[in-house]
Amino acid sequence: MTIRSGRAERLSSAAGSLSFDADVLVLGGGPAGTWASVSAAQHGARVVLADKGFCGTSGATAAAGTGVWYVDPDPHQREAAMATREKQGGYLQDRRWMARVLDRTYAQSNQLADWGYPYPTDENGKSQRNSLQGPEYMRLMRKRAKQAGVTILDHSPALELLVDESGAVAGAAGIQRQKKDRWTVRAKAVVIATGGCAFLSKTLGSNVLTGDGYLLAAEVGAELSSMEFSNPYAISPAFGSVTKTLFYGWASFSYQDGSRVPGAASKGGRSAIARALRQGPVYAQLDKADTDVQQSMRASQPNFFLPFDRTGIDPFTERFPVTLRLEGTVRGTGGLRIVDDSCATTVPGLYAAGDAATRELICGGFTGGGSHNAAWAMSSGYWAGQGAADYARQSGRAASRSASGAGTVALRKGSDRPFEPGVLARAVQDEVFPYELNYFREAGRLDQSLRRLNALWTAASRADIAAEQDLLRAREAAAMLATARWMYRSALARQESRGMHRREDFPELDDRFHHYVTAGGLDEVWTSTRPLAAAAYAEAAE
């Protein structure tokens, strides 16, 4: 079914700057972005993919390994796979979406096998496809995108979307940071696949994930959803960056004096670790892993051992200090709201995929990282690429439309006060990193924090245009700030505890909040509620 399409056309432009005419522009070159670009090309589109870093190493997947929600198409196995996570997710999942993601993930994973991904074979000779090695997977996806005719722009962050006079998306513009130049891509449709926002916490591979796509999309009127589910923290050695929380399922946690931290566990006891860390250092030791498990760990995740091998620590026999790093919406479930099966947003011509989109439809209010998020990236990437290609085919030639930049903060002339990206990023971190604000939420503290964040937004939006060399950092800091405000506003709106969202003042699940929280707005942040699809259908049937 592959339709060989042409490549995006390079247009003549001012010396040094790049200009392309394309059908589909994909922003972000992680799993979702590469799948979207391949899918769009397969469906006949001329595609440009622009990545802030390097397509193949950028994003949370490339640096890690990831489980994949790959389940054989046996009705009983599929049913069990959907049922097991419903309670953890707070009953916000949508069965129809779970089923179609399981189908699509199965197909895409098998496609990877056909492309030569080296899946392991078990002792019974069965190919095992529920885990991917990040570097291997993303190296292959870059290759396949190129083979599909996609034009890849590396080190090319987008600064703003372009819109036509009707408000439909018409492309994007950005910088080539290694060439000190600009780029512009006129496109009929744009897929946002820029990942989530981990607030520069150095959780593995995530410092490129600063919520850039949320800001770009919100500036053209897109909405977000489930942004209250944005506060997972991952365990890593206190000195290191390798967050591989699943392996800490074999760990014991202790205080400095060696006594056990009561209730502490990787799964279901991470809040006890957070509380203990507020008092002082916490240590872990993977003392529950037997020899067989130890060997499997080493074979499966070599990077997990780099911090230990390089500091001379044996994590199975020695204690080492741990910390919790905020993963934000990278392993939260909030993101851009999608409105149909093609992963369209509320804005004509704008699509969202991967962690940039909400994962509420298959995860509700909780993900354990990997697994479901990886399945979502493959599936939503495939659908968004197809949807964008179909949309492009139905619209006219991109270059004949008007297109103006929709960017706001840090890009428009303001007062004479300079924009200070580093100061702003640290100020946002001060509001989202502390456990007492984000992990353990409470109305008074959230409200105070939101006031400070709103004041930061007012100041940032009035500051002058950022200096050329600061533009990317300024936009990243602004995106982090906008993300934090949608998070806390949504967290205030959900006056209960559900999924990963915990309110100290409302510790129980409350049926009155069995709905989604939509958020949006930049100068004025707002929230509203939407019923679950099942409830909406029931209402329509009455």
Add this chain to the structure above:
Amino acid sequence: MIEVIDQERCTSCDICVNVCPTNVFDKTEGIPVVARQGDCQTCFLCELYCPEDALFVSPYADSAQRVDVAALKQGPLMGSYRRAVGWTDGSYHLRSADRSYRLFGH
């Protein structure tokens, strides 16, 4: 954070400059330089892509460390990640060594 570009092993291929997702390196007339160490996210990917094992990423994510390069080159750590994931000629079989299915099942 990235600490070492070994002057002896580096061939100035500039792969690290291209693949670093956070743009830590700069090209020069000769071998690349670590121009923005503070932007390093300690993801180890530059090391993985270096065909000469000329790079070393220290596991300390938040602070620079002094590294004795001569001693390092005597030991097994330089290139250890590349070998472990099967990206060297002698370790190709390790590309499919993933045993996650035994650890986590379905």
